[in-house]
Amino acid sequence: MDLSYTAEEEQFRTELRTWLAENIPAEWTVPGFWESLDPDESFRLRREWEARKTAAGFSGIQWPTEYGGRGGTPGMKAIYDEETVRARAPQTVNVLGLTFLAPTIMAIGTPEQKAEIIGPMLRNEVIWCQGFSEPGAGSDLAAVSTRGVRDGDEFVVNGQKIWTTNAMHGDKIFTIVRTEPGSERHKGLSMLLIDMDQPGVEARPLKQMSGASEFGEVFFTDARVEASDCLGEIGEGWRTAMLLLSFERGASGVGQYTEFRRQYDEIVSHARRFGRSDDPVARQKLAHCLVELECLRYHAMHILTQVEQGRDLGAESSMTKLQWSETFQDLWEAFDDVLGPESSLAAPRPDVDLAPFQHQAMWSRSVTIWGGSSQVQRNIVAERVLGLPR
Numbered sequence: 001m002d003l004s005y006t007a008e009e010e011q012f013r014t015e016l017r018t019w020l021a022e023n024i025p026a027e028w029t030v031p032g033f034w035e036s037l038d039p040d041e042s043f044r045l046r047r048e049w050e051a052r053k054t055a056a057g058f059s060g061i062q063w064p065t066e067y068g069g070r071g072g073t074p075g076m077k078a079i080y081d082e083e084t085v086r087a088r089a090p091q092t093v094n095v096l097g098l099t100f101l102a103p104t105i106m107a108i109g110t111p112e113q114k115a116e117i118i119g120p121m122l123r124n125e126v127i128w129c130q131g132f133s134e135p136g137a138g139s140d141l142a143a144v145s146t147r148g149v150r151d152g153d154e155f156v157v158n159g160q161k162i163w164t165t166n167a168m169h170g171d172k173i174f175t176i177v178r179t180e181p182g183s184e185r186h187k188g189l190s191m192l193l194i195d196m197d198q199p200g201v202e203a204r205p206l207k208q209m210s211g212a213s214e215f216g217e218v219f220f221t222d223a224r225v226e227a228s229d230c231l232g233e234i235g236e237g238w239r240t241a242m243l244l245l246s247f248e249r250g251a252s253g254v255g256q257y258t259e260f261r262r263q264y265d266e267i268v269s270h271a272r273r274f275g276r277s278d279d280p281v282a283r284q285k286l287a288h289c290l291v292e293l294e295c296l297r298y299h300a301m302h303i304l305t306q307v308e309q310g311r312d313l314g315a316e317s318s319m320t321k322l323q324w325s326e327t328f329q330d331l332w333e334a335f336d337d338v339l340g341p342e343s344s345l346a347a348p349r350p351d352v353d354l355a356p357f358q359h360q361a362m363w364s365r366s367v368t369i370w371g372g373s374s375q376v377q378r379n380i381v382a383e384r385v386l387g388l389p390r
Contacts (some may be wrong), residue, residue: 020087029088081255097128131161131175167216189237253300332364
């Protein structure tokens, strides 16, 4: 495991850190700023920010230059993740497209798809959302009932997707559809790229317990999509989906550690403010979280080293998902335990705004479910990493 960066990578860090300091308005870094905005206004500001960042050469860090990227190293991408968190830069509005769809198109897309999709996505001219989950299917990605019936050079799509991030702002959606009649489970699926701005597509917001509507549900009623807008081969959607998801789990987690460690320090600060820092049980919980966080950091650097060496992570990526999600959840359970009733009160003290922390605590309940539940990840690690029997 290599814990260092090259001189070129450290030079990139200096360049990026300088640009972020000069371009992020001070008010954006105030805790609670983004939560205070109307969701549409927040989206607009972040979309404009992404466009400026792309124009300055700080998007697509590890993408090949032929696609508009910087052509950087995995270490540069890890530095980018780390420094943007430290600077409290806004979260990207096109995360699903940039993280999942773009590298998949680079790997298996047609020349036309590469030319028409990647550039506009990088510049945030087209916002993508993901349609995988369906009502009644739980976490079973293969339980797809949305169907696409071939009609000449098009598919006619009917069905419903749920828990769709960016559904209300998405211009297009990449979605799993059953395109072979009579097929079951993993067979007969296709990854279709559907324009959401058409009469047969309706998106409705889903209100979360935090009050936000980050997710939506999408209804397809005789929606049409060109057969050429299938990513990968028709009927091979499961293979395409597994490739697409691998780009999430192949990340090193350096940025996640940086964000979680900052949140930990803020929780400790609140524990002191509320007079809980001397409680031995609270201190033990916080100490346990700190140990978990440092284990996550070393695991992140281990994964980064493997990626730099060109190693195919395979099932080991499940260890990353399992570790960061459980660590994140434990951190916010400690927040609830250490602050006690104050962690849930709307305004426990006039001089302290806990709303952003409360939103994070509520959000943390979901991270061990989406992207592959912890139970599923443990089974994968047991069977494919440890070699245990089914």
